[in-house]
Amino acid sequence: MAAPARALSRPSAEDLHRVIASVFDEAFYRAVYDDLPAEIDALWHYRVQGWREGRDPAPWFSTRSYTFENPDVKRLRLEPLFHYLTRGRDEGREVAPSINARAYYSAVAWSPQPWRPPSFGPAFESRVSAISEAESDAAIAREFDAAFYLAANPDVAASGMDPLVHFRRTGWLEGRDPTPGFSVRDYLDANPDIAVSGLNPFAHYVIAGRAEGRSPRHDLGPEFDVISRLRPVADRIDRAVRVGANLSTDPAERLIAALMALRPDLHITFSHDNYVEHSGGLQLCVRRESVRFAQLGRDHMHLYPAAWWPTVRRDGEPGALGVMLNGVNLGVFEPHAIRMALGRLPPGGRRSFAIHSLLGHAPDETADILEAAGLREGFFWLHDFASLCAGFHLQRNDVTDCGAPAPDSAACGVCLYGDQRARHTEAHRRLFERLSLTVAAPSQNTLDFWRTRTTITPPRAVVLPLARLVSAGPAPAIPGDRPLRVAFVGMPVPLKGWPVFSALARSFASDPRYAFLHLGGRPDPATPAAFHRVMATMERPQAMQDAVEALEIDVALIWPACRETFSFTAYEAAAGGAMVVTGPDSGNVASFAAQRGRGLVLDGEAALSHAFSTGEILSLHRHRRKPRRYRLAYSGMTGDLVGAGS
Template sequence: MKRLLAAAVPMRLRGRLRRLQPEHAIAARAFDAVFYLKTYPDVGEVGADPLDHFMTYGWREGRDPSPDFSVSAYLEAFPEVAEQGANPFVHWITSGRPRAVRPESPQGFRYDVIARLKPVEARIPTARDAAAPRSDLTAAFAVSRGGLARLHVTFSHDDYSANLGGLQLSIGREAARLAEQGRDHLHLYPSRPWPVVRTAADPGVLGVVWNGAPVGLFDPADIAAALSAAAAADEGRSFAIHSLLGHAAEETADILAAAGLREGVFWLHDFASLCAGFHLLRDDVQDCAAPPPDSAACNVCVYGPWRGRHLSEHARLFERLSLTVAAPSRATLELWQASTTLPAARTVVLPHATLVERGRVPATPSDRPLRVAYAGLPVGHKGWPVFQALARRFADDRRYEFHHLGARGDASLPATFRPVSAGADHPLAMRDALEAVEIDAVLVWPLCRETFSFVAYEAVAAGCAVVTGPDSGNVAAFVTETGHGRVLDEAALAEAFESGSILDLARARRAPMLYDLSYSALTLDLAATTSA
């Protein structure tokens, strides 16, 4: 309520109030309003002034004021600032902008991850959103592209039209193809983020996106009823389940039955059908490869008690529906087949993107430092701590330059930051940025088994080599099959930098090709594929 009241203060009055608060003026010197609104869209949704929001609420909530300043990193590096209750951003500006270096645990970053690990039950939303009346959905269905005759229904963990990520962009491409074909598209997602699948005992409401526009939140039973009433003759309806997180199997099948659908596609964008820990990371730090559910390893993992829920809900889903299982890589499909007995009607492999040659990279100087980059958000499960360790260890080594390209940086790192954010309007933003900076090698070091990895393909498309670990799933498979980089364990990685053998990945030595990326439209491209 306080935030809404603050948003209602007229802009001219805000300016007068700001002049009475000298800390606002100090923060304004380095505050990035565009970054803040893009990173935290809820601020713009209530009409709040971004700087006022950050100074009043944002920094206390751990929100960053610019892509190259981390509130959490600064407070960890300077605990006395936290003890004083001072605004870390203002302190940074008025103290000569010192570099904030996070204290490292002597046990390594994995120990820190485990220390901060929350029980799964603590991550599940307890509040239930209010549902809109069924009449709102009925009215939306009345305005259609084709009377729902060729309706396509998709399920995922969030609203693809309002969130940014590889899966969201992929569903967006699927939606764009549907619009070109004049087909109706119904997208359903949980109103609040769920870390696990729901069951019939977990009531919830679903968000609805109809033909690219948000309609509201509705009770699943009302969605089924509205579909049943609106559906015309079936002229080629279809569906795709991109994620069951936040959905209940029986509700999902009931909604599809209301549209006359039983045969469809189940995508392996993650491994939620094998475990609640859908990255297959034991306690979020160690690859587990989906051992038998009764294994001792599951008994010591935070996700162990929740694995049965995922197995039983997906079993119900596969019993009710006839599902083609589609994987974006063969490595993903093979692991899934080895770890489950779920009865797929058929299985197919369809990569989210393929490389298309467009020429060789321009010549680069052979005597310059090797440019090593991390591409993406600085998060642990994507390998950020491994990149941090390299950048700090070899910060003064003239053989190397370290770069970070992504939507948000980390001021604690001795690396050059370049803001990059891909979207529907510029899907190749990361590829183009890597190519412009002439990065030699990109560290793609996820702790989990990637089912595809757009960033690995974007790196190679930009002429970069990919350096990854052996447990990175399709990243390791992609590098091994194509020769575009190296697969090393962490000890070998450090040795490669120490000895200088990693310098063989320089553009000047490799003379690599540049590529375009040809993206798939996911489910709509499956008709042209054969069973795997």
């Protein structure tokens, strides 16, 4: 029976190298393992990686046999040859020859002779280090891109810490990439032997992985990244249930007191989050609606799920709601407390409501809350397609536009949202049964599509664009000898088409005919595009269109992966004088770009690449088309529909 391993301490890299090198048989190792590239040092390969793969360092030593016979060594993940020479031999542990020894000796015309493992120096306590710190640091430093690392990690830049030190110590453990061409996550996913070794993956790639033909990142495209991160909708719901069940709520009396202090005229809205704390198109819409109702002399009460929910809720699922009054967060309340508080409102007064999103809400609960306030007739906004599917962007597995096929179709059967689709369609059907809802669509394209896919027949429907262009005269003349300026407008996320722009910028980065720019909230250093930080807010609604005009953007590539119901970015780009270029499945973006003087709708990504290769896209240069300037007049949302006289 094997003796137990004594307490071990970390050996120096020099001791590791010296001990193993004293008996390592390079001729044997290269003859037996002929997959080893000639440019890789055989001793280094064995010490860092080979022993983990069960490779033998010499004819007389079987790595697999030693670890099998000594489970304590295997459990502690100790390099077996070093352990034997420095501890195991003195503890009486036995070794077996390599299974490749006989074949090796036969091949070199030697006669196997009896042997004993060589003796080596005094034993000392140690724990194996897989790769020396000096080797790793030197390898990383040779190819590390500090400028890229700081741009990709603004928190590191703000801290003032040396980026190379940060990456070596913690960055790679957090999945941060050292260069645009190397993905820590991809490398570890593709090389489980390195993942379990504890080695810095970039150091391994530079020292050995590249020579072995290992890829620094996968070439499966952005769709693979999305799919690899998908979680079943049921798991997301379970998480929401657990979080919701642990929420603490405020007493109803607090809400009652706040409501009693309001004016008799009240507008109530529902959405999926706190529109003040979160940013986005829908959130800006609710803010503009609140401002418009304030102008109409009405207070504004907003209800949203206090804990994030991926779908609509069902009866019995926990659903405390956050309550905001006139833009101020009042607290978290149980739905029955909100019903009770609204039921205490004095009769009379002008009241209205709009449902901007049912995510995180239950249909009967929502109707009960509104009926407590004496409301049944209101508005339901089509900001997305949650009324058709739990995958409210209508992307099969968050990757491909699905067009909302029949629920019993094979297409739904292969989508992770398929088994949750009924949850949404039934919930919205129930909502329309309980309430008299006018469907408000931000575009005709959205309303037409929704009507062809839903079984709901609303009593009324109306189209109200979220913004419209108002002419402000011709734009300044632009020289014709500068490159075509092509911009991506918005956050660099797959849903908004960033992978298409990024690939285009990489393909034509060296083409003098084009200059690529990114106008948005955060950069992507891996894409060769000049970044300009631009964020449109309620306080600065014209920020994006002003930047498009100031930077003289010729083309705004707006190529979303989903059907946009409106697209503020398309209107902002056009207002700044740019032409919108998009694909055929972009919803209202395509409808907008198809209008005369607004942009260009291409058949697909191949057509996009062709337009740039041939130079056809150059016809959209400002110098050639002499664009006009516009200002954006934003909608007051439901406030415009209700009107001042209601």
